[in-house]
Amino acid sequence: MRIYQAETYQAMSRRAANIISAQVIYKPDCVLGLATGGTPVGTYQQLVEWFQKGDLSFAEVRSVNLDEYLGLSPHHEQSYRYFMQTNLFDHIDIKPENTHVLNGLAKDPAVECAAYNKLIRDLGGIDLQLLGMGRNGHIAFNEPGDDFGLETHLVSLTENTIEANARFFASRDEVPRHALSMGIKNIMNARRILIVVNGEEKAEAVYQAFCGPVTKQVPASVLQLHPDVTLVGDKAALHKL
Ligand code: GLP
Structure with a gap:
């Protein structure tokens, strides 16, 4: 595993974008396996900047996103599809048909999840999976206690995650209680993994994930078993390592 400690959030984002x-x-x-949340926003901004300068093209890239809230339409401002459009896809030359995000309005979540697993396989697997990390060590929406053997599945969000994500909604009550998420198995099957973390509120989870035992109680700890992981973080998030 490689670890890059950056001085600032901006430097962390630039390294991840690199x-x-x-x-x-x-x-x-x-x-590319892509992630949402506050952490990768700067990474996406940097990629957009390099695209605009002509240094980078996404014309042939295919993307799959980690997760989506159940019950939110792609046009809802807090949906992860909307996040991806506004933070990245709308500003680069990736073909719309090559971007894949789980459908939060799927009538039958089990069918949607099975189709997503098939899609990932049909694409030939994920070359590079970008991840953030929840304060409780979750990756995508794989919460503490979730089975490491799961593929894409329906998740009940923990109180901790609802609380952490409430900052993006008008009120806590509006945060969806369920989501569709790639499972740990999908993530571990990616050829390479890049995980980005910033801020003191992630420091304990980072420590538990990379210095503690591999346990379902800290989902990110499973990454210790992956052969090609790069952790990029700022000082505040990495200081306990
Ligand atoms: C959500 C997402 C995760 C993300 C996490 C951390 O729960 N499902 O993929 O890693 O939030 O988000 P942030 O980067 O805003 O701390």
Whole structure:
């Protein structure tokens, strides 16, 4: 595992964007696994900047996102599809048909999840998976206690996650209680993993995930078992390592 400690959030974002752009240059039709949340926003801004300068093209890239809130339409401002459009897809040359986000309005979540697993397989698997980390060590929406063997599935969000994500909604009551999420198995099958973390509120989870035992209680700890993980974080998030 490689660890890069950056001085600032901006430097962290630039380093993460460097790793993603290297992947895209090396394999222009790569499959990128993408993440949402506050952490990767700066990474996406940096990628957009390099695209606008003509340094990078996503014309052949395919993308799959980690997760989506159940019950939110793609046009809802807090849906992860909307997040991806506004933070990245609308500003680069990726083909709309090559971007994939789970459908939060799926009538039958089990069918949607099975189709997503098939899609990932049909794309040939994920070349580089970008991850953030929840304060309780969750990755995507795989909450503490979730089975490591799961593929894409329906998740009940923990109180901790609802609380953490309430900042993006008008009130806590509006935060969906369920989501569709890739499972740990999908994530672990990615060829390479890039995890970004910033801020003191992630420091304990980062410590538990990378210095503690591999346990379902800290979902990110499973990454210790992956052969190609890069952790990029700012000082505040990495200071306990
Ligand atoms: C959500 C997402 C995760 C993300 C986490 C942390 O729960 N499902 O993929 O890693 O939030 O978000 P933030 O980066 O805002 O701390």
